[in-house]
Amino acid sequence: MKAIDVIDKAKAFNGYLEKETLSNITDFKANSGDENITWFNEVYGELTNSNAQKLYWCAIFVSVIFYLAGKKSLNAAKEALCGGIFARCATGVERFKKANRFFITPEVGDVIFFIDENGRVSHTGIVVKVDTGRVYTMEGNTSSDSGVVRNGGAVNDKSYLLNNNRIYGYGRPIYD
Numbered sequence: 482m483k484a485i486d487v488i489d490k491a492k493a494f495n496g497y498l499e500k501e502t503l504s505n506i507t508d509f510k511a512n513s514g515d516e517n518i519t520w521f522n523e524v525y526g527e528l529t530n531s532n533a534q535k536l537y538w539c540a541i542f543v544s545v546i547f548y549l550a551g552k553k554s555l556n557a558a559k560e561a562l563c564g565g566i567f568a569r570c571a572t573g574v575e576r577f578k579k580a581n582r583f584f585i586t587p588e589v590g591d592v593i594f595f596i597d598e599n600g601r602v603s604h605t606g607i608v609v610k611v612d613t614g615r616v617y618t619m620e621g622n623t624s625s626d627s628g629v630v631r632n633g634g635a636v637n638d639k640s641y642l643l644n645n646n647r648i649y650g651y652g653r654p655i656y657d
């Protein structure tokens with residue numbers, strides 16, 4: 482799996498809205514709601530033999546994108562994400578740190594992690610571009626509003642100043 486594969490898969494879902502019920506779960510706009518019901522949660526539940534519907538889904542989005550970019554190989558996703566797919570941001574951070582693949586400077590294809598107002602890791606996304614002053618991302622369960630928005634109900638492209646105090650760091654996946 483290559484970083485560009487992950488980025489292309491993530492960008493393909495830009496604009497997807499979470500659902501009110503399981504109806505039209507693959508449609509980007511139909512049956513929109515605020516129940517944390519998504520196609521990503523459905524896939525994650527199948528991969529983990531769990532009921533993932535109604536869970537916060539930013540980390541689930543990242544995990545499913547890696548699964549899709551790995552040609553629907555759970556093993557490829559687990560390897561790239563340093564040991565496994567994850568539904569909790571803190572779990573992702575732990576895995577990247579344990580593998581010595583957690584950094585404060587981003588690279589394209591990294592998994593970005595954000596902290597909330599209390600300093601807890603609370604949101605994640607995929608780095609799609611970096612320039613001299615900004616990092617650009619694709620995130621699940623956010624909104625089009627500026628700034629870090631967790632539980633925002635959509636897949637959106639976002640950007641942040643590199644010195645944004647809500648950025649905790651970057652997990653560097655293992656790519657081919």
